[in-house]
Amino acid sequence: MTLQAQRLEDLVGAIMDCCQDRMLFQCKSFGLPQAELKCLMLFGQDRYLTTKGISQSMEVAKSRVTIIVDGLVQKGLVERTHDPKDARVVLLSLTAEGRRKHKEIASFVEKMPLRILGQLDPQERKDVLAALDNLRNAMQTVKEQMI
């Protein structure tokens, strides 16, 4: 089983590298740092986001979100407005330019998993997804034991 363990490490490592490279490529293509790109893509269905909400979605400190949003505001992609119902809250929304960029990135992001699945035939697709499900459960179980 030690051999299988080594193989697992290598395969998972290679897959992680692919994901990382893909992220770097996206960032370079769209001229945004990783954190700003991720933040921009949170503006999906919701018209307004808040610092706190983004902080929870991205699992980073609120102070970090302030900095990330500063970048997006400077780039003209996001606007800050006051919440009329609660003067403590800052409402964040996409500008026209921000919506354009969001769409552009979304169409790129959505294509990637489709292209990956396109490399596999229908049976392989099912097998891969089933196996990943097993693997994720196994990893999450081990993770919980770890703590």
Add this chain to the structure above:
Amino acid sequence: MTLQAQRLEDLVGAIMDCCQDRMLFQCKSFGLPQAELKCLMLFGQDRYLTTKGISQSMEVAKSRVTIIVDGLVQKGLVERTHDPKDARVVLLSLTAEGRRKHKEIASFVEKMPLRILGQLDPQERKDVLAALDNLRNAMQTVKEQMI
């Protein structure tokens, strides 16, 4: 296929998160920043490493390696010595404390994939590895097309 694509993204994302959490847990447990821990673990069979060699293994700039090694030297885990054959070269080796720590971390690291595989029965193990192989190939193919 769009549904499968979404599932693929979710599963790969969850697996990535597990890997990241595991790394954070290791770093906390052993009291080392990620980069220093990774660097320490490069001291396997080779008695001596060089800045350049580490730079290539870790795929970071040489100047970054200088900083990382500074940390390990300060913590008493690594020593710098001169290469008698080439005065430009700095030879890096583990101290006794460094070897102890390396062993300690290695035994933890090796257990992880075994524990994950232990969650699966023998047939599932084979299936998971075969599927990951397929997935890695598909992702690498797409990656090459991307550039």
Add this chain to the structure above:
DNA sequence: CTTAAATAGTTAATAATATGAACGACACTA
């Protein structure tokens, strides 16, 4: 044998990622 090019490592300037503590402004509750 000397000069020019290449190599190894470090330092400094800068950027991105991230946290926690302290703070100001506001909301809510007793």
Add this chain to the structure above:
DNA sequence: TAGTGTCGTTCATATTATTAACTATTTAAG
């Protein structure tokens, strides 16, 4: 209305990482 909690920001600090400039050597060309 006084105290407590919440929202966002600023500041100090740490980690990760790069590029450019520099020092000290080695090596290769003439």
